[in-house]
Amino acid sequence: MNVTRGFTGRDRVHNPGLPPGQYDAGDDWPVLSAEVTPELAPADWTFRVDGLVERPHTWDWDEAHALPPSAYEGDIHCVTSWSKFGVRFGGVSLDAFLDVVRPHGSATHAVAYSHTGYTTNLPLADLTGGRAWIAWEYDSEPLAAEHGGPARLLVPHLYFWKSAKWIAGLRLLDHDEPGFWEQNGYHARGNPWEEQRYSGD
Amino acid sequence: MSTSSFSSFTPSTRFAVPGRIAVSNRAAALWQTATLTEIRRETPHAATFRFAVPAWAGHLPGQHLMLRLTAEDGYTAQRHYSIASAPDDAGHIELTLDHVEGGEVSGWFHTVAKPGDEVEVRGPLSGFFAWPGDRPALLIGAGSGVVPLMSMVRHHRARELSVPLRLLVSARRPEELIYARELGTETTPVFTRSAPEGVPVGRMAAAHVASVLADQPPGGWEAYVCGSNAFAEHASRLLVEAGQPVDRIRIERFG
Numbered sequence: 322m323n324v325t326r327g328f329t330g331r332d333r334v335h336n337p338g339l340p341p342g343q344y345d346a347g348d349d350w351p352v353l354s355a356e357v358t359p360e361l362a363p364a365d366w367t368f369r370v371d372g373l374v375e376r377p378h379t380w381d382w383d384e385a386h387a388l389p390p391s392a393y394e395g396d397i398h399c400v401t402s403w404s405k406f407g408v409r410f411g412g413v414s415l416d417a418f419l420d421v422v423r424p425h426g427s428a429t430h431a432v433a434y435s436h437t438g439y440t441t442n443l444p445l446a447d448l449t450g451g452r453a454w455i456a457w458e459y460d461s462e463p464l465a466a467e468h469g470g471p472a473r474l475l476v477p478h479l480y481f482w483k484s485a486k487w488i489a490g491l492r493l494l495d496h497d498e499p500g501f502w503e504q505n506g507y508h509a510r511g512n513p514w515e516e517q518r519y520s521g522d
Numbered sequence: 523m524s525t526s527s528f529s530s531f532t533p534s535t536r537f538a539v540p541g542r543i544a545v546s547n548r549a550a551a552l553w554q555t556a557t558l559t560e561i562r563r564e565t566p567h568a569a570t571f572r573f574a575v576p577a578w579a580g581h582l583p584g585q586h587l588m589l590r591l592t593a594e595d596g597y598t599a600q601r602h603y604s605i606a607s608a609p610d611d612a613g614h615i616e617l618t619l620d621h622v623e624g625g626e627v628s629g630w631f632h633t634v635a636k637p638g639d640e641v642e643v644r645g646p647l648s649g650f651f652a653w654p655g656d657r658p659a660l661l662i663g664a665g666s667g668v669v670p671l672m673s674m675v676r677h678h679r680a681r682e683l684s685v686p687l688r689l690l691v692s693a694r695r696p697e698e699l700i701y702a703r704e705l706g707t708e709t710t711p712v713f714t715r716s717a718p719e720g721v722p723v724g725r726m727a728a729a730h731v732a733s734v735l736a737d738q739p740p741g742g743w744e745a746y747v748c749g750s751n752a753f754a755e756h757a758s759r760l761l762v763e764a765g766q767p768v769d770r771i772r773i774e775r776f777g
Contacts (some may be wrong), residue, residue: 323555325591327634330599331626342600344626352751352775355650357758357768362704367598382584401602438769506550507650518588519647 335397337365338396339404340513345447346403348508351468355501356437359487363471366436368455370418372493373428378421379490382471385455388413393454393477398513410475411458415448428493432500433474435487440500442509443476443483445493452478455488480511480518548649553590554578556615558639565702568666570606570618571631575643580609582652583673584746584774587645591627601627604670604774605646608677616645618700620666624678646743651746651774652733655683658739660766662757664692664726665700667749670774672701674746675708686739688721692726710734726753731760742767747772 339345363382371377380388391414398404424445431448434440447453454475457464464470469486476483482502503509508517516522556573563569580589583605590600607616621632653659653674661671668691678687689709693699695716705711712726735743745766747757754775761771 323592323640324594325641328591328593328599328630330591330593331624331629333597339776342598344599354775355773357762357771357773358755387699402600438642467755495536499738501650506647519550519644 324456336406340398340445341516342518343402343404343513346405349403349407350468351399351401351403353399354439354467354486356439358466359437360466361436361471361487363457366471367490368418368472369490369518370422370493371490372431373425373495374422374493375425376422380418384416385413385472386457388417391417391451391454393456393475395477397477397481397484400482400507400513400518404513409460410454410456410464411461412454412456412472412475414451415453415455415474416451419449424493427495430494430497431491432481432494432498433483433485433491434500435485435490436489437487439485439487441483441485442498442500443479444497444510444511447476447479447483447510448491452476456507478512480508480513482507483511498514550645553642553644555640556643557637558599558637558641559614560637564618565698566757567698568618568620568700569632570616571635572607572614572616573641573643574613575615576613576616578613579646581605581615582649582654583648583677584652584670585646586651586670586774587617587643587647589617589627590642590644591630592597592642599626602647604673606669606672608673608680609767610677610680618666618669618672627646651748651772653677653744655681655685655744657690657744658686658741658745660734661687662691662726662731662745662747662749662761663689664749664753664757665694665698667747667753667774667776668700669748670748672704675704678708686743688734690730690734692749726757726760726762730765731757731764731766735761735764735766742746742770745771746774747771747777751775 369379393410396406431443456475457472474485474488511517556575559574560572562606586602586604592598603617606618619628622628663671692712717723754773
């Protein structure tokens, strides 16, 4: 351990919900995206799931909203080391979309892509079983554009770069294929509890 | 259905990862000891911290690193910081940090740190915001958002590059303009609260961006925007409205 002379850390209460290396951002919700925030109206938003599925499908705003609503209440963790507790997102469980397209047994991974062209890869197992959402509300309000509105992917048990903003689709694959940050040195999976920040962690 | 048709999936949109910059995963994974050798005040709120990092693998202008401080009880705090120095500063790197109100890490740097102290760093990280000096660069920053852009300016000078480079930088007032002494003819400062006699006061505006974009180098500009999220949103909107292609705007935001 390399102790830093004179560093004590600020007054801290151990929060068991805080993964290693993270700090509590409190009321802040930093915005981190590498691209220009798109002006994407709900009427122009679509979400497609294809690849290794029986019935590829594209939902528009109204069709997606006709699926059964599902909310997430819990914490989110960004690789840049902030975490945010007790956030509330509203949307639809990704399971509801996958039930429609029926993934092939050979599908093991997905590439999520945004209306901007941003991509990120995920094991399919991280997207199923009630652990991932398409979210369009934050605190019962429409999700702000800078946070990915009108709709973003939400995979809160992984670092937040996996929760692609302005989500446009998922392509199911039988192999893992690095996305935008993963090609730029980030970890393929990004589990905050194991500090999977960078490739090689 | 053949699975091979998905082997090189590319989204149909315009924004893409630049393929020209290789990232070293090995360097990113390794914590190294950095020894503070010098502290230089830049403005009332910002100072530059120079470190010796003997095994530093080098970086590209615009890249950042992760820095870690460790308390005696094992508690650690880590933050991402942009690298301010040019790549050719062998075995040394410089960071310029704002003293953030209540900042756990910046507070230590500004009130405790002195030459000889050791911290840990790993990196360089992320190739997306990097500029290797190969394309005309239009740099737009505000406050400490000028830090990674200054690495680019310094690289341009150190290598005597002929590729066009312009810097638009916003600060509240002249005394808060980081690196003021080093900025040259490539730079247009914009002051939002007070300015020297004869210089207008106001927010970065369409006219600032338009005058640079009117002067298009062959192949066009690669734009790099760095600052608070509010500034990044404002500046990137100005660029888009002035006709800069959206896939040639790279943004580094800090919250």
